[in-house]
Amino acid sequence: MRFTLLGYVLLFIGLMLLTPRDAFSQEDVQEELEAMEEMAEVEAEAEAEGIDLDEGRDIFRTQCAACHNRNMVDDLTGPALGGVQDRWADYPIEDLRYFIRYSQRMIEEGHPKAVELWDEWAPTIMNNFPNLTDDEIDNILAYVDAVYKGEYGVPDVAVREVGEVEEEERDNTFLLISLIVILTLFALILARIANVLRSIHIAKETGQAPEPGTIMSMLTSKTVIGLVLFAVIVLGGYTTVNNAIDLGRQQNYAPKQPIEFSHAVHAGLHEIDCQYCHDAARRSKNALIPPTSTCMNCHTAIKIGSEHGTAELVKIFASIGFDPASDEYIEDFEEMPMDEVAAIYKRWIEEQYVRDNELDYIDAAGRREVDRQWENVVSSLTHEDRDHVAGPIEWVRVHNLPDHVYFNHAQHVVAGNVDCQTCHGKVEEMEVLAQYSTLSMGWCINCHRQTEVQGFADGNEYYMQAYEKYHDALSRDEMDRVTVEDIGGLQCQTCHY
Numbered sequence: 281m282r283f284t285l286l287g288y289v290l291l292f293i294g295l296m297l298l299t300p301r302d303a304f305s306q307e308d309v310q311e312e313l314e315a316m317e318e319m320a321e322v323e324a325e326a327e328a329e330g331i332d333l334d335e336g337r338d339i340f341r342t343q344c345a346a347c348h349n350r351n352m353v354d355d356l357t358g359p360a361l362g363g364v365q366d367r368w369a370d371y372p373i374e375d376l377r378y379f380i381r382y383s384q385r386m387i388e389e390g391h392p393k394a395v396e397l398w399d400e401w402a403p404t405i406m407n408n409f410p411n412l413t414d415d416e417i418d419n420i421l422a423y424v425d426a427v428y429k430g431e432y433g434v435p436d437v438a439v440r441e442v443g444e445v446e447e448e449e450r451d452n453t454f455l456l457i458s459l460i461v462i463l464t465l466f467a468l469i470l471a472r473i474a475n476v477l478r479s480i481h482i483a484k485e486t487g488q489a490p491e492p493g494t495i496m497s498m499l500t501s502k503t504v505i506g507l508v509l510f511a512v513i514v515l516g517g518y519t520t521v522n523n524a525i526d527l528g529r530q531q532n533y534a535p536k537q538p539i540e541f542s543h544a545v546h547a548g549l550h551e552i553d554c555q556y557c558h559d560a561a562r563r564s565k566n567a568l569i570p571p572t573s574t575c576m577n578c579h580t581a582i583k584i585g586s587e588h589g590t591a592e593l594v595k596i597f598a599s600i601g602f603d604p605a606s607d608e609y610i611e612d613f614e615e616m617p618m619d620e621v622a623a624i625y626k627r628w629i630e631e632q633y634v635r636d637n638e639l640d641y642i643d644a645a646g647r648r649e650v651d652r653q654w655e656n657v658v659s660s661l662t663h664e665d666r667d668h669v670a671g672p673i674e675w676v677r678v679h680n681l682p683d684h685v686y687f688n689h690a691q692h693v694v695a696g697n698v699d700c701q702t703c704h705g706k707v708e709e710m711e712v713l714a715q716y717s718t719l720s721m722g723w724c725i726n727c728h729r730q731t732e733v734q735g736f737a738d739g740n741e742y743y744m745q746a747y748e749k750y751h752d753a754l755s756r757d758e759m760d761r762v763t764v765e766d767i768g769g770l771q772c773q774t775c776h777y
Contacts, residue, residue, distance in 0.1 A: 359397070380420075733767060
């Protein structure tokens with residue numbers, strides 16, 4: 281018994297010694313101690329100069345970190361702040377403090393450095409911080425400089441030279457696998473020890489030693505099964521939560537649509553306004569997908585596509601029952617047998633093929649092309665629950681917010697005067713529509729913090745009565761603009777009513 285337990289203990293110690301030294305090396309421990317000592321020295325020097333780095337850190341995290349990267353070397357919504365005092369070295373420190381408090385006012389006043397920053401980062405607008413004192417701003421700047429130089433905290437990146445950043449990429453896969461193996465073996469050891477102790481107890485009670493347990497009995501013991509189930513539940517819960525967070529808002533999601541519709545051609549080349557097709561965006565919560573009848577406003581005349589010829593437009597005609605050969609809508613089209621429908625559109629495709637290729641009749645290659653196009657029409661417009669091409673085009677939704685999130689297009693498009701590209705990106709350059717933004721909660725909050733409310737300077741009567749205090753602050757130059765945040769844009773019930 282003693283030898284068995286000793287053997288297990290020695291095995292466990294040996295496994296611990298086999299753990300990757302990169303995770304527990306003396307060098308790492310020494311470096312960590314040196315970093316802590318250096319940080320303590322920096323804090324002591326700062327305290328002697330009347331600087332509070334901890335206060336600077338706290339203010340930065342609550343006021344600045346939403347727009348500026350915490351590693352101080354990478355751009356985010358705003359520029360990286362590392363070296364900001366060096367970039368303002370040609371101007372008094374009072375200028376930098378003033379810019380932090382009233383950036384837009386300083387830009388309008390024509391300060392060279394402020395204008396330079398605006399030219400680089402427009403139209404991104406920095407929030408005003410009029411309540412920050414000189415000491416608080418100095419603490420923020422000292423904290424930024426200390427993090428940038430690696431003298432405070434643990435930097436996220438290693439700075440080799442000014443402007444040159446090297447990402448620290450550590451692959452912990454081997455460490456993770458090693459830990460899993462060690463914990464698994466440890467669980468088996470514990471199960472074996474429990475089995476031995478149980479055998480001793482039974483021997484004392486009955487006077488007979490039970491049969492020694494096998495590996496299989498140990499693997500199927502309650503302890504091992506419980507540990508496996510616990511691991512499965514934890515892993516399953518972690519995966520479920522992560523997938524639920526990303527559900528419906530996958531950035532760069534670009535599904536294949538039933539019709540190869542090009543926004544680059546329609547919104548870009550032909551400059552069709554977004555609200556011509558998505559007309560509900562200015563009067564409704566949803567922008568809505570345009571009905572096929574909207575497409576027909578143009579395509580009763582434009583029957584051949586500039587990129588795909590007849591291949592894609594015939595899908596529109598077939599879905600709504602329009603005969604492009606006679607320029608008429610077909611009566612009782614939904615009741616027409618599919619073979620008759622096929623004959624109508626295949627005949628029209630044949631005529632266009634013969635004309636485009638300057639032929640006297642349809643050749644074998646042409647027939648194959650006609651059949652290919654019609655098969656594509658059928659596969660795009662029908663499925664197991666729909667056996668006729670007639671009916672609405674079933675577009676695949678790209679942007680989808682969770683049910684507990686309230687978003688109103690009209691409020692943003694009309695009241696907020698927000699451009700479609702702000703949320704959807706440069707749609708006029710997209711051949712295939714893709715989700716441009718993350719549509720995450722943080723992304724929306726940052727927008728509300730930065731976006732100026734339209735109408736305050738135009739004498740809007742509602743704003744005059746509802747937000748009189750802001751008008752008074754604007755008139756006294758205590759504020760230079762009012763953001764969505766100021767009028768409740770960060771209140772929970774605004775989006776989660």
